[in-house]
Amino acid sequence: xxxxxxxxxxxxxxxxxxxxxxxxxxxxxxxxxxxxxxxxxxxxxxxxxxxxxxxxxxxxxxxxxxxxxxxxxxxxxxxxxxxxxxxxxxxxxxxxxxxxxxxxxxxxxxxxxxxxxxxxxxxxxxxxxxxxxxxxxxxxxxxxxxxxxxxxxxxxxxxxxxxxxxxxxxxxxxxxxxxxxxxxxxxxxxxxxxxxxxxxxxxxxxxxxxxxxxxxxxxxxxxxxxxxxxxxxxxxxxxxxxxxxxxxxxxxxxxxxxxxxxxxxxxxxxxxxxxxxxxxxxxxxxxxxxx
Amino acid sequence: xxxxxxxxxxxxxxxxxxxxxxxxxxxxxxxxxxxxxxxxxxxxxxxxxxxxxxxxxxxxxxxxxxxxxxxxxxxxxxxxxxxxxxxxxxxxxxxxxxxxxxxxxxxxxxxxxxxxxxxxxxxxxxxxxxxx
Numbered sequence: 345x346x347x348x349x350x351x352x353x354x355x356x357x358x359x360x361x362x363x364x365x366x367x368x369x370x371x372x373x374x375x376x377x378x379x380x381x382x383x384x385x386x387x388x389x390x391x392x393x394x395x396x397x398x399x400x401x402x403x404x405x406x407x408x409x410x411x412x413x414x415x416x417x418x419x420x421x422x423x424x425x426x427x428x429x430x431x432x433x434x435x436x437x438x439x440x441x442x443x444x445x446x447x448x449x450x451x452x453x454x455x456x457x458x459x460x461x462x463x464x465x466x467x468x469x470x471x472x473x474x475x476x477x478x479x480x481x482x483x484x485x486x487x488x489x490x491x492x493x494x495x496x497x498x499x500x501x502x503x504x505x506x507x508x509x510x511x512x513x514x515x516x517x518x519x520x521x522x523x524x525x526x527x528x529x530x531x532x533x534x535x536x537x538x539x540x541x542x543x544x545x546x547x548x549x550x551x552x553x554x555x556x557x558x559x560x561x562x563x564x565x566x567x568x569x570x571x572x573x574x575x576x577x578x579x580x581x582x583x584x585x586x587x588x589x590x591x592x593x594x595x596x597x598x599x600x601x602x603x604x605x606x607x608x609x610x611x612x613x614x615x616x617x618x619x620x621x622x623x624x625x626x627x628x629x630x631x632x633x634x635x
Numbered sequence: 636x637x638x639x640x641x642x643x644x645x646x647x648x649x650x651x652x653x654x655x656x657x658x659x660x661x662x663x664x665x666x667x668x669x670x671x672x673x674x675x676x677x678x679x680x681x682x683x684x685x686x687x688x689x690x691x692x693x694x695x696x697x698x699x700x701x702x703x704x705x706x707x708x709x710x711x712x713x714x715x716x717x718x719x720x721x722x723x724x725x726x727x728x729x730x731x732x733x734x735x736x737x738x739x740x741x742x743x744x745x746x747x748x749x750x751x752x753x754x755x756x757x758x759x760x761x762x763x764x765x766x767x
Contacts, residue, residue, distance in 0.1 A: 451699040
């Protein structure tokens with residue numbers, strides 16, 4: 345079995361729509377190895393090779409790290425901006441309504457991208473090393489990344505763990521522990537917090553009561569996209585949530601969190617597929633274009 | 636309607652289709668028990684509008700489980716003539732009965748020959764065994 349190469353794309357900040365377009369395009373082209381459409385402002389970081397000449401022998405697993413050009417609210421695939429108006433957890437934070445917003449193709453709740461680091465992992469559908477069904481989420485990828493982050497946070501002396509709790513109300517069938525058997529899935533789900541970081545699913549990464557990392561996936565014919573949001577610092581736009589540095593206080597030296605998270609994700613991927621035969625690093629310096 | 640897993644056709648992406656021999660040319664479509672199990676915890680579902688024309692292999696809707704959004708693909712080309720009213724508010728039906736009770740859309744076939752390209756029950760079971 346050939347282990348797929350890994351492409352690490354260190355992106356420069358983009359506006360919301362463009363950030364989502366890049367991930368969607370990476371996903372839809374996951375079975376190709378041509379990344380030249382990323383543009384001339386993206387270059388291999390470890391040599392002088394032109395991106396147009398860049399090519400993997402097989403479709404790569406892509407790991408992208410990115411920031412946002414302005415504080416932006418990204419909504420889960422099935423959320424609407426109108427829900428922001430009525431959600432209980434956002435009532436005291438009118439600032440959110442004036443922010444730029446964009447819809448994600450992945451599920452879950454809304455995320456405020458401000459003082460946080462976003463990652464995406466794109467796994468091609470024909471990746472033999474990480475086979476997956478064509479419906480639902482990849483538990484192994486999701487859990488592996490989060491467990492690796494928990495392990496890394498513990499090494500920093502933090503009491504990190506997986507949440508092991510769930511605020512979600514899902515459709516349940518008979519015999520599936522539904523207390524009164526009369527759950528209305530639609531209304532129950534709508535009562536969930538609007539903001540992702542107020543929700544809990546069992547594999548979320550928490551430090552004490554604070555959720556630090558949440559991820560969600562989208563699966564299409566060409567592959568699997570996993571989005572994740574890593575909270576770094578409290579945002580003045582939504583001070584209700586703490587970031588990792590707020591929790592750490594002055595107890596740890598300044599860190600490059602992107603490099604740290606990259607190591608954690610690499611550990612997770614290596615745990616699943618073994619050491620990759622090739623790793624390509626791409627770095628983009630271009631400015632963002634508001635779509 | 637006589638609708639049990641053994642007399643359905645399937646896509647490898649786990650959608651099922653029932654095409655009655657009644658001359659109507661209308662097929663019923665849903666997602667298989669395997670798909671429901673893979674999705675694990677259903678949260679939301681979006682279905683197309685009646686009247687929408689769809690191509691075989693094209694997405695006709697999306698379903699969200701707790702951690703993933705997955706498209707649902709149409710096994711055939713045609714026009715959506717009916718959606719299962721209220722099913723998106725009662726997704727627990729799919730856990731209980733993904734076939735007769737959990738059908739999602741009905742499609743007026745534009746090319747009945749496409750049925751020949753779908754998996755029968757035995758072939759679908761073989762696929763599940765191979766991927767399991």
